[in-house]
Amino acid sequence: MSTIHDVAQAAGVSTATVSRALRGLPRVSEPTRARVLRAAAQLHYVVSPTAASLASGKTRVVGVVVPYLARWYFAGLIRGAATVLREHGFHVLLLDVGSAGATRSHPLDPQTLWKRVDAVLVLSLELLASERELLRDLGVPVVTVGVEVDGWDCVRIDDVSAAETATAHLAELGHRRIAHVGGDESLDVHVTTPADRRAGYERTMARYSLDVDPRCVLVTDWTVHGGWRAGERLLELATPPTAVFAASDEIAMGVLFAARRGGRRVPEDLSVVGIDDHELAEFFGLSTVAQFPALQGRMAVDILMDVLNPGHREPVASNTPLPYELIVRSSTARPVRPAE
């Protein structure tokens, strides 16, 4: 491969001029720039990112920390983020931390971050205190999705409101005995999604003057299996709920399965609503509050670009409310027996 020297020689200019011309910097005359571009094209010149990084201190790489790749929500976040990053000429370094939770198998370390990434995107997982400290010490800009940590920009929907929307949908249909299946809010301090969705549920129940039966508020892991188990417990109750608000579509699908296995008809015997609009939600006829992970990923990168290029353009407001939307399908309906 050719180097910047070859291009400089071919174009009859200095390497400094080649560098400026190729990067579109000002202070290069148009004829010169054209000559440089032509020479570079002819030589199939490609800048060595490694040399450029050493000289400039920038890598044009963003580290993306993500707990699970396989989940619909995270895959959408990454896809959205990766798309915008590419538009800006950035690359994605996958920062695999093993899994979420405190028993992190492979915490972020200086070897991974130092001079390797310009910034880090934290996707809906709790960082360890040591990791937060490390990022601060290294001065790495961070934008998060779903995790509120002092001083870092955060992209997230209003989980309380989204949960209120879901719960109110059930209440408006006439349900009075509404259960909630959510995630364990004690696991992560900064990922408040489970707690927020539960708060939205409780607030709405209060607004409609509905009793919250503690046996109808279950905590489980954020999976189809978790929803299944929780659903079975709900159906075993002496007076089972007539409706369930699940904190995610995956949990909701599990509840649907439990209902089916338990011989309950949906929505006649049990209404179920989730949050997400998972790719299989339509498939299950699942009513849900849609959110848009790819959009959230895009927005996180927009904000990150503003952080990396301050003053470059009108900054994206990091407190822009993110959209969500109730989608009613066939898993929710009026209760067959009207409210007692």
Next chain:
Amino acid sequence: MSTIHDVAQAAGVSTATVSRALRGLPRVSEPTRARVLRAAAQLHYVVSPTAASLASGKTRVVGVVVPYLARWYFAGLIRGAATVLREHGFHVLLLDVGSAGATRSHPLDPQTLWKRVDAVLVLSLELLASERELLRDLGVPVVTVGVEVDGWDCVRIDDVSAAETATAHLAELGHRRIAHVGGDESLDVHVTTPADRRAGYERTMARYSLDVDPRCVLVTDWTVHGGWRAGERLLELATPPTAVFAASDEIAMGVLFAARRGGRRVPEDLSVVGIDDHELAEFFGLSTVAQFPALQGRMAVDILMDVLNPGHREPVASNTPLPYELIVRSSTARPVRPAE
């Protein structure tokens, strides 16, 4: 942050010695090495990967090309690969090519590859001719999963045999009218999985002297939705099949849905077997031929490491047969009406 000069000064040696000592190279006395390590630790020294890359020509980054993140199979591959890469001190650059298929929105380009990755892992997707040429021209070592391309090491299960196992399971149960729902084998030349699985089906049908009804061999996209649509078509036949071999668990789940919607009981009216052992397979009671994507990802990296460090150790045989295993659950049984 401190540089190698700081460490050299603190340890009272040259930067060359620091470099050798830190990388565990020979020709450094133990006392010297100890002194260097201590100084480096005290200064919290971290090697600048960017400077090391410029000097050595190695990046310790592997590009991973993947068509879909959200799918269970690909997420498993990446997880397995990322784990082993980290063990070897390599990082993962996510090479997002938009999607699979010929209408690739963002093909691999020299800017992404050149001096940015030491090697590329191609995960079960067809590369464009231009991309293959590019990788060859750049001299980038490539290992693939599931894609046979001349000259590149390839990790994959024996898809023909796996399909034979699945089909034989149905035949042994006494099914005679066995359908197959697979992927479109014309889409990708080098990803032979759909064609191989269909070949395994056909070969087994012949072995058991069973007729292959062309109306019972359907092509669809590799998704739950695709399986659903195909399943509906099968059930609309005047004489529907009593069993379906789906080329993947996701397709199989779609067929299960179609059966349920069509009022058919599984397995009484219809047996369904897939391939994968998807995380939801147990959930659906789906009989399947399990494969192990994380293991495949691990093995691909093992081979890649041998390519990058020839002679470093006994190379992993790239033709090691990969394991698969029939798992019988509740979606398959003897046909209720014995074979005509």
Next chain:
DNA sequence: CTGAAAGCGCTTACAG
């Protein structure tokens, strides 16, 4: 076993 020196291929003030 150890060091001096060249070199990797850029970018960036600084001068002009």
Next chain:
DNA sequence: CTGAAAGCGCTTACAG
């Protein structure tokens, strides 16, 4: 608008 030169922070023969 353009160039000479320093510098980014390592690794790698080469000598000793």
